[in-house]
Amino acid sequence: MSRGVRLALFGVAGAGFAAVLVIGMTGLPDFGSYHGVYGQIIDGIGVTVRHGTDLITALNFDIRGFDTLGEEFILFASVLGIVLILRQLGGERHQPHQEESDEHHFAGASEALRALALALIPSVIAVGVYIVVHGQITPGGGFQGGVILAAAPLAMFIAGRYMRMRVIAPHLVIELGDVIGAAGYALVGLSGLVFVGIFFKNSLPLGIPGHLLSGGQMDVASVFVGLEVSGAFLVAWTHFLDQALLIRSGKQS
Amino acid sequence: MSFLPFAVAAWLFVAGLYGVISSDNLVRTIVSLTVVQSSTYVLLLGVGYVKGGKAAIFADIPQVSSAVDPVVQVLVLTDIVIEATVTGLLLALAVQAHKRFGSLDPNDLRALRD
């Protein structure tokens, strides 16, 4: 089908669809006048029953922990898909382009940029860990902190040293991080089943709201999710980096 | 005026669809798809907002203050991170399609048609 025909068809269908969408959305409650009972109950009793002051994390890792388990395995499965699709195929060779891999640098990248990128790594790790472990008190948690943690080794690539990034974050380690995180989160759910009899019911002491070790299983779940998310992003990125910088078509020369 | 967030959500959905359909490049299609997906974030958070409500984090506000709905926020939160890896999977497929067919134009993917 040519592009013109496609666009003409979309013009008709899209206009009709937009009209239906707008008519449907006028039936929604007015912006700002929400009266959902579930959310209001959580807002009212969340801190009292869960001892975590950030109710979004409380919902994520405790009250709706089972839902997050499903989401987590979507993440795991899609990363597994990336690993499978971007593997080194027969008829491809692994050839580091000298100027690109060990000492590759971007046009215009100065020594100052490199130094800054390397100096950023520890602070990025500190921010990531802070956000992961304080998820139940302030905004944050495993999903956000995990992506930040994954960005730390990436700074090595920004600094122009991808081969070094492979040394500080080897494939095996990041894949293990991904797997341990996914399995650990499922085990948090199972611990509820074993100790309290209900899957994903909190079985740990709740602590005092606002303290670092409060909220029971939230902190543990947050750490495992952080591990999985950072592992997942690093696995995905390194496979794209391998494809872009190292793997070439043609037999080993 | 109170309809604006929902109108923006509808606009993002349709604009993203236009990008998907008009695209002659698989990477463009995938990036446009993320715009379609972001329309659901605007819709969900628009539904959950409470006028004058604060964020559902009671670290430094009294527990009786009115807060926005945390349930929709959780849905959006997990989805944003997962969407990124699913997009990565689609990009991997596009790279592989280019390896196989030598083109990113969906019209050139002949083997899919026969």
Add this chain to the structure above:
Amino acid sequence: MTVLQVAVLVAVAVGGGAVVVAPNALRQALVLGIYGLALTMLFFVFQDPDVALSEIVVSTVGLPVMVLLALRKVHHQEGEREEDSS
């Protein structure tokens, strides 16, 4: 609705349109990052710091890295094809 919310909603609507009409895939990846920042501000004014935090890292680091690397790989493959055919 506050003025801030209206302004950010308009910015998001414009940003989404800009991503779709960007002239090529490379520009699109960059515009996508800016659109992500607009969405981050939207989540912030909708009283949603958790989601804003998630969006800001994914849209400024997570997604663009993958899009840009995919484009680079495609670029390399095109170069290799030309070498093969010549």
